[in-house]
Amino acid sequence: MLLGTRDTSPNIESTFMDNTFLPLTPILHRWIQDIIEQPITLFRAIEQHGSPINIHHLAPLEENIDAYVGVLTKYNITHKIFFARKANKCLELAQAAAHAGQGVDTASYRELQQCVESGIANRQLVLTAAVKNRSLLELALQHDITVVLDNEDELQLAQDVAQEKKRTMEINIRVGGFFVENQRLPTRFGFPIDRAVACVSGLADKYPNLVYTGLHFHLNGYSVSERVAAIEQSVRVIDELANEGIHTKSLDIGGGILMNYLQSEQEWLDFHQALREAVLGKRSALTYQNDALGMVKIDGQLHGEPTVYPYFNKLHKEHLLEAILTTPSSIFNVPIHQLFTARNLEFRMEPGRSLLDQVGCTVAKVAFRKEDSEGRLLVGLEMNRTQLRSSSADFLLDPIHLPKREDQEAKDPCYAYLVGSYCLEQELILKRKVRLKSYPEIGDLILFPNTAGYMMHFYESEAHLFELAKNVFL
Numbered sequence: 001m002l003l004g005t006r007d008t009s010p011n012i013e014s015t016f017m018d019n020t021f022l023p024l025t026p027i028l029h030r031w032i033q034d035i036i037e038q039p040i041t042l043f044r045a046i047e048q049h050g051s052p053i054n055i056h057h058l059a060p061l062e063e064n065i066d067a068y069v070g071v072l073t074k075y076n077i078t079h080k081i082f083f084a085r086k087a088n089k090c091l092e093l094a095q096a097a098a099h100a101g102q103g104v105d106t107a108s109y110r111e112l113q114q115c116v117e118s119g120i121a122n123r124q125l126v127l128t129a130a131v132k133n134r135s136l137l138e139l140a141l142q143h144d145i146t147v148v149l150d151n152e153d154e155l156q157l158a159q160d161v162a163q164e165k166k167r168t169m170e171i172n173i174r175v176g177g178f179f180v181e182n183q184r185l186p187t188r189f190g191f192p193i194d195r196a197v198a199c200v201s202g203l204a205d206k207y208p209n210l211v212y213t214g215l216h217f218h219l220n221g222y223s224v225s226e227r228v229a230a231i232e233q234s235v236r237v238i239d240e241l242a243n244e245g246i247h248t249k250s251l252d253i254g255g256g257i258l259m260n261y262l263q264s265e266q267e268w269l270d271f272h273q274a275l276r277e278a279v280l281g282k283r284s285a286l287t288y289q290n291d292a293l294g295m296v297k298i299d300g301q302l303h304g305e306p307t308v309y310p311y312f313n314k315l316h317k318e319h320l321l322e323a324i325l326t327t328p329s330s331i332f333n334v335p336i337h338q339l340f341t342a343r344n345l346e347f348r349m350e351p352g353r354s355l356l357d358q359v360g361c362t363v364a365k366v367a368f369r370k371e372d373s374e375g376r377l378l379v380g381l382e383m384n385r386t387q388l389r390s391s392s393a394d395f396l397l398d399p400i401h402l403p404k405r406e407d408q409e410a411k412d413p414c415y416a417y418l419v420g421s422y423c424l425e426q427e428l429i430l431k432r433k434v435r436l437k438s439y440p441e442i443g444d445l446i447l448f449p450n451t452a453g454y455m456m457h458f459y460e461s462e463a464h465l466f467e468l469a470k471n472v473f474l
């Protein structure tokens with residue numbers, strides 16, 4: 001029998017008295033700790049802007065940029081870091097990245113237009129949009145923005161646009177399909193790496209208005225070794241092109257650098273172990289209706305892994321970048337960083353999520369408390385699940401309960417599921433059961449930490465004509 005993610009066996013929560021909660025304690029930057037300690041400003045902000053609100057702070061963004069720059073400088077690598085603004089729509093973040101001397105990776109007409117209009121210099125912008133129409137390429141050409149091209153149709157359109165305006169357009173070529181352990185990494189993006197030399201060396205004849213300056217890739221997943229392989233194979237292409245007299249200025253390795261959300265590896269491991277036991281009916285449920293978070297139960301056996309972001313990571317951010325750069329290249333017999341310095345090749349990267357580590361949080365107001373038909377406590381929030389959503393099956397960090405009355409703090413904790421305002425049975429803000437300081441009161445606040453990267457904006461919708469959450473900056 002295939003049960004998918006929903007277990008229809010008798011309500012395990014009421015069958016088992018084991019209601020042990022498994023914490024997933026988030027790392028909190030000082031600024032978040034400060035607002036938690038002084039929540040009066042949060043209550044005022046919710047009064048003023050409505051619920052939920054997204055609160056941002058630029059200092060951690062600058063710290064994250066500095067950490068990457070520190071590693072690149074340590075190895076004397078000429079570099080530019082382009083903040084992938086698709087991870088959060090606030091222009092202030094793009095401006096802050098530019099202000100810090102770095103750049104912005106844009107993925108749509110409005111992302112690019114806003115950056116240009118806000119005065120970010122053309123050399124600090126790159127356009128990587130997954131679909132580029134004529135008007136987007138015209139905008140890029142008008143402002144001399146480097147465009148990363150993905151396929152022949154885009155090359156042709158870019159050529160047409162540049163030729164029509166009697167201009168040249170600076171382009172990078174996106175490559176993909178790298179080989180790792182004799183297998184190709186599957187992707188829908190880019191020109192196959194083994195055809196990249198032919199592609200680039202044919203450009204000048206076929207597309208005379210396009211000026212090639214670099215290679216680009218962005219890999220799915222977070223693997224260090226796959227990034228190392230992709231860099232090596234790209235550099236091999238760059239060397240072959242150099243032999244043909246074609247110069248490559250930069251290699252852009254895209255984003256996908258892991259970040260770490262959680263304080264404790266043990267908590268992370270314990271949660272996964274307990275989730276499996278719960279889904280197999282061996283302990284009380286940790287998730288609503290015993291949701292398996294992407295695992296599948298067939299004939300009493302669990303298959304697959306939870307389809308969640310790896311919220312705990314020992315190796316993350318600048319440490320992960322350094323691990324890539326110091327890996328010895330099996331092709332060139334030197335560490336990866338020397339591939340850049342020896343060729344005077346500019347290193348580019350496009351981190352989105354990891355530059356937003358600790359940059360934002362989302363706060364929502366409690367609207368109601370009730371029990372569902374099975375007797376589970378539900379806490380209704382004035383927000384919907386698109387306002388805290390990424391491609392991960394759940395956001396596995398403990399939210400923080402901020403009671404409006406101080407005397408509530410001393411009471412017993414309670415366990416509940418957080419539900420939102422869309423009219424769906426599946427409208428859970430978090431699938432995981434959460435611990436609250438006490439039985440919540442209407443008007444209490446729930447703070448979700450570290451939501452700036454993807455969680456706030458990527459899937460937010462205006463269904464039911466609810467207004468989008470307000471974004472504020474400290």
Ligand SMILES: Cc1ncc(COP(=O)(O)O)c(C=O)c1O
Pocket residue numbers: 084087105128218254255256257350351352353354
């Ligand atoms: C081309 C490109 N660059 C950069 C990024 C940012 O990746 P991340 O936020 O994982 O760092 C993405 C994400 O999808 C991307 O598609």
